[in-house]
Amino acid sequence: MVYKKKVQLDLNSMNYLKFFRNLFLILFTSPLFSQLSSDECLEKLSIFAESAKIKNYQAAYEPWKIVLDNCPTLNLATYQYGELILKDFIKKSSTEEEKTKYLNDLLSLYDQWVENFPVRKGVRQEGKIYSNKGQAMLDNGVKDKSLIYDTFDYAFKKDPVSFTNPKSLAYYFQTGYDLYKDGNKINLETLFEKYEELTEKFELLKTNISKNIDIILKKEESGTPLTSREVRNKKIYDTNSNAVSAYLKLIDQLIAKEATCDILIPLYSKNFEQNKNNPIWIRRAAGRLDGKECSDNPLFVTLVEQLHKLEPSADSAYYLGILNDKQGNFDEALKYYQESVSLQTDNYKKANILFKISVKFKNAGRRVSARNYAEQALSFQPSMGKAYILIAGMYADSANGCGDTQFKKQAVYWLAAQTAQKAGRVDASLKTLSARTVAAYNGRAPSKTDIFTKGNQGTTISFTCWIRRSIKVPNL
Numbered sequence: 089m090v091y092k093k094k095v096q097l098d099l100n101s102m103n104y105l106k107f108f109r110n111l112f113l114i115l116f117t118s119p120l121f122s123q124l125s126s127d128e129c130l131e132k133l134s135i136f137a138e139s140a141k142i143k144n145y146q147a148a149y150e151p152w153k154i155v156l157d158n159c160p161t162l163n164l165a166t167y168q169y170g171e172l173i174l175k176d177f178i179k180k181s182s183t184e185e186e187k188t189k190y191l192n193d194l195l196s197l198y199d200q201w202v203e204n205f206p207v208r209k210g211v212r213q214e215g216k217i218y219s220n221k222g223q224a225m226l227d228n229g230v231k232d233k234s235l236i237y238d239t240f241d242y243a244f245k246k247d248p249v250s251f252t253n254p255k256s257l258a259y260y261f262q263t264g265y266d267l268y269k270d271g272n273k274i275n276l277e278t279l280f281e282k283y284e285e286l287t288e289k290f291e292l293l294k295t296n297i298s299k300n301i302d303i304i305l306k307k308e309e310s311g312t313p314l315t316s317r318e319v320r321n322k323k324i325y326d327t328n329s330n331a332v333s334a335y336l337k338l339i340d341q342l343i344a345k346e347a348t349c350d351i352l353i354p355l356y357s358k359n360f361e362q363n364k365n366n367p368i369w370i371r372r373a374a375g376r377l378d379g380k381e382c383s384d385n386p387l388f389v390t391l392v393e394q395l396h397k398l399e400p401s402a403d404s405a406y407y408l409g410i411l412n413d414k415q416g417n418f419d420e421a422l423k424y425y426q427e428s429v430s431l432q433t434d435n436y437k438k439a440n441i442l443f444k445i446s447v448k449f450k451n452a453g454r455r456v457s458a459r460n461y462a463e464q465a466l467s468f469q470p471s472m473g474k475a476y477i478l479i480a481g482m483y484a485d486s487a488n489g490c491g492d493t494q495f496k497k498q499a500v501y502w503l504a505a506q507t508a509q510k511a512g513r514v515d516a517s518l519k520t521l522s523a524r525t526v527a528a529y530n531g532r533a534p535s536k537t538d539i540f541t542k543g544n545q546g547t548t549i550s551f552t553c554w555i556r557r558s559i560k561v562p563n564l
Contacts, residue, residue: 129159133166140169145176160204167201178228191228195221215247219256226259234273237263252293258335261286265342276346276355283343284372290336295436297332301325301471305514326516333517349382357387367399374407383410402432406441413448439469446478455482456554473515477525480508483555484529490553495542498534499549503559505529536564
């Protein structure tokens with residue numbers, strides 16, 4: 089019995105050894121276990137990262153590719169540096185075939201990026217990553233506009249918060265516009281809806297930049313020196329402000345070709361019934377009609393009254409102000425304008441409403457009221473450079489009526505120039521316009537010869553017209 093039992097044990101041992109040998113061959117020769125160890129992955133990561141940091145992408149490529157293929161969930165840097173590496177390889181490709189290979193690798197990288205690192209520091213990144221993928225297609229000559237648009241569209245719908253690149257936002261609309269013009273996929277209504285969505289996104293980006301700039305402006309105005317970091321950040325904010333303004337102008341120019349009163353009114357009239365209980369649609373339609381000076385049409389009245397009925401708000405009160413303005417009920421209009429301001433709780437939206445009211449008063453020739461509202465707008469948003477441009481323009485237009493001598497009349501242009509100069513200081517996107525405007529106004533102001541002849545350098549001139557401001561004559 090003992091012998092047999094021993095033999096049985098030996099046979100079992102042999103079976104077990106055979107089983108584990110076969111298991112070893114199956115598992116450890118499979119792709120799962122051919123991956124690098126964690127230490128080897130970290131070593132390769134360190135190697136490619138050091139090379140990529142100094143932009144030696146050629147040296148970085150091989151160790152980076154090993155990490156990507158074997159340890160795709162190791163570190164976010166694999167995707168951040170991988171994007172730079174592949175973009176460099178695409179740029180330096182010597183053949184179209186080689187470029188296509190690396191472009192396909194880059195597009196695949198974005199998909200892996202979303203799969204493995206969709207969140208960074210607790211914040212979703214899908215919108216940013218997929219919009220970068222759409223931009224990469226566009227930048228590298230992919231011809232399929234529908235595919236590019238779908239990629240941008242997916243990014244925007246999936247995660248609009250992290251889709252913030254103004255260039256990609258603009259080309260998202262540009263691609264959609266091209267599809268509309270080709271009669272492919274997008275109709276006019278969808279085009280307008282997309283324009284409204286993206287305009288609101290751009291306005292949000294502008295507001296966020298303005299908030300950061302305003303903090304710095306207030307510190308500068310208090311006389312407190314900026315730190316080196318604040319100086320650096322201000323340059324970044326100025327650059328971003330320029331980009332947002334430039335790309336918003338691009339989509340405005342595109343939609344301007346389609347958004348005429350003759351097109352808008354029939355379109356909104358046709359769709360009103362099905363959208364009459366949708367305050368977002370009504371607000372956008374009323375805003376577009378107002379923006380294109382179509383507010384004389386009865387449809388505008390219908391939209392405004394319905395909006396105020398559904399959702400009394402700052403917007404509906406503002407549009408009711410416009411209606412009363414059009415009818416000559418200026419006191420009633422002012423009441424609605426003021427209600428619009430009081431209903432708005434966001435300071436930057438409040439500033440925007442105040443500026444719009446200022447423009448209305450300027451166009452009506454009511455300059456004192458226009459300036460008051462522009463200055464109120466600046467109190468809520470110090471970086472609103474366009475308010476300074478508006479005030480400066482009113483000063484310049486009043487030159488002939490604000491002085492009892494030719495010298496004093498011309499001196500108004502110094503005040504206008506000083507005011508316009510502030511626009512470029514607080515809003516980087518207006519620097520060129522500000523400089524051009526300042527030069528034009530100074531060119532109309534008294535010359536050095538005029539100052540010498542009058543002998544009044546350094547004296548103060550007060551304007552007794554509506555301006556009620558003063559200016560100091562420059563020293564020679």
